[in-house]
Amino acid sequence: MTRSPVALLLILLAAAVPPLLSACAPVIVAGAAGAALVATDRRSAGAQLDDTTIETKLLTTVAGRYGDTVHFNVTSYNGMVLLTGEVPDAAVRADIYALARGTERVRGVHDELVIGPTTDFSARTNDSYITSKVKSRFVESDKFSTTHVKVVTERSVVYLMGLVSRVEADDAARIASTTSGVVRVVKLFEITG
Structure with a gap:
């Protein structure tokens, strides 16, 4: 039986496409896992994005301003910000608190920064x-x-x-x-x- 050129082309494409798509599998799986986390979180997708933005802005600003003189962590959850870590003095602590309060979309700040040497x-x-x-x-x-x-x-x-x-x-x-x-x-x- 002779196959038409179109049929042969379709068979070749059917054989060639799956290996090319296999590289997309990790992306598809990761995307599905991320979507599942967004869907099960009680925060809206917008609030989750805002929290990530708040954390990134504060970490970048504090690192640029104080470098290794502080050990600083920021956690934002639904616009409520938690500041943890160690700072050298009260002035730095007050400045970081003010930066957090002034960040867009921040609804409140819990300041748990400790004045003292950074942890090892x-x-x-x-x-x-x-x-x-x-x-x-x-x-x-x-x-x-x-x-x-x-x-x-x-x-x-x-x-x-x-x-x-x-x-x-x-x-x-x-x-x-x-x-x-x-x-x-x-x-x-x-x-x-």
């Missing part, structure tokens, strides 16, 4: 480990979606942010406070419903 690598690694333990315990508890609670740890103090119900806030705080290595838990939730 070991302390920061321990903070990351504590955050991981708290998040793991959230998953194990199956009491609420972990996408609803943001966990930040600085100097073994755990800060909890998110749009949650009263019950979810209490569960998250109880789980965090009973995690080994946690010195204190600070609830910065916005209570819904």
Whole structure:
């Protein structure tokens, strides 16, 4: 049986296209995962974008102004900003607070900056480990979606942010406070419903 040139072309295209598209698979999977996170977050997509913009602006401004003289973290959740880290003096702390307050779309600022020497690598690694333990315990508890609670740890103090119900806030705080290595838990939730 003889095949027409069009049929042969279609067969060749059918054989050639899948390998070319396979490079797109990671992009498609990553895009789907990102869309799932946006969809399960109680913040609007616009609020999530605003939070990322707030964090980027403040990190860039503070790094440009103070460089290595500060250890500075900023976390924005639904326009509520948490400042953590260490600064050399009260003037720098006040300036960073003013920068945060003056940033577009910021609804409020929780200033937890400490005046003193910056923490070392070991302390920061321990903070990351504590955050991981708290998040793991959230998953194990199956009491609420972990996408609803943001966990930040600085100097073994755990800060909890998110749009949650009263019950979810209490569960998250109880789980965090009973995690080994946690010195204190600070609830910065916005209570819904």
